Amino acid sequence: MMPADNHSVFTPVTFILTGFPGTEESRVWLAVPFCLMYVAVLLGNSLLLYIIATERSLHVPMYLFLSMLAAADLLLSTTTVPKMLALFWFGAGEISFAACLTQMFFVQVSFIIESAILVAMAFDRYVAICNPLRYITLLTKPVVGKIGLAVLTRSLFLAFPIVFLMTRMKFCGTNLLPHNYCEYMTISRLACDNITINIWYDVAKAVAVIELDAVLIAVSYVLILRAVFQRRYQGARLKALRTCGSHICVILLYYLPAFVSFYEYQFGQIIPGSTLNLLANVYVLLLPMLNPVIYGMMTKEILKRVMKMFF
Numbered sequence: 001m002m003p004a005d006n007h008s009v010f011t012p013v014t015f016i017l018t019g020f021p022g023t024e025e026s027r028v029w030l031a032v033p034f035c036l037m038y039v040a041v042l043l044g045n046s047l048l049l050y051i052i053a054t055e056r057s058l059h060v061p062m063y064l065f066l067s068m069l070a071a072a073d074l075l076l077s078t079t080t081v082p083k084m085l086a087l088f089w090f091g092a093g094e095i096s097f098a099a100c101l102t103q104m105f106f107v108q109v110s111f112i113i114e115s116a117i118l119v120a121m122a123f124d125r126y127v128a129i130c131n132p133l134r135y136i137t138l139l140t141k142p143v144v145g146k147i148g149l150a151v152l153t154r155s156l157f158l159a160f161p162i163v164f165l166m167t168r169m170k171f172c173g174t175n176l177l178p179h180n181y182c183e184y185m186t187i188s189r190l191a192c193d194n195i196t197i198n199i200w201y202d203v204a205k206a207v208a209v210i211e212l213d214a215v216l217i218a219v220s221y222v223l224i225l226r227a228v229f230q231r232r233y234q235g236a237r238l239k240a241l242r243t244c245g246s247h248i249c250v251i252l253l254y255y256l257p258a259f260v261s262f263y264e265y266q267f268g269q270i271i272p273g274s275t276l277n278l279l280a281n282v283y284v285l286l287l288p289m290l291n292p293v294i295y296g297m298m299t300k301e302i303l304k305r306v307m308k309m310f311f
Contacts, residue, residue, distance in 0.1 A: 042078075048292045072114045179280070210259065
């Protein structure tokens, strides 16, 4: 579908992704690091899932939550990156409204799932360090399964309104998306309808996901640190802190860009659009690529099994 004029109102058959503005001539070269990172996402997270699935000693809550995180990373990247590569390599920026809506929905579902899993992992570390004697009885496999089901249910519940909100919107002016994939607020701002409901939904979702989950994680780690520094032996302190180090790295990588992107989209016009576009790609490529590396390098049990497989 060609871009509409400034006065027409239409229900788009297709949107056209434009990628990073000003990089049209270097898209082929830009695709190379994106492709390499996507391959790393597939290999790293698939390897992590394989190790956890095949090693019975890793069938404990911490690693079961980690496998859920790896699965969510694979879903997030696979939903978005193949279309990005088609855009960069072949200039195939056209995407149907139905495909765009599907992509947007699964991006939101994956994002919410990952946030909830990080909360579950923080709770796991809290119980393991602050109540180690109750760890086995509190976090049984059925309980972990119920937590996983609750995470999925919450994600679907919070992401489903996107389908209703987007299908009722009318667009005018253009169907060009200055983005690498279908991002909710970017598309909403192309509408000629009043998008107040869309904005309030995005705020409510951010409060329920980014802010509430971040607060729960912060409370967990305050309690963890208090328990750690009450221990008498330095060796015990270091061991407890080491088990949390990889999780804290992932949390910072996840929530800092999320806070910046959300508040800039809603309340500010300070950060250039290209920078926000780049931050959005942190979620779909960089973080899914780094998660297995961080956990693999900083978790002794996984690192040991990786070394055993290849050396």
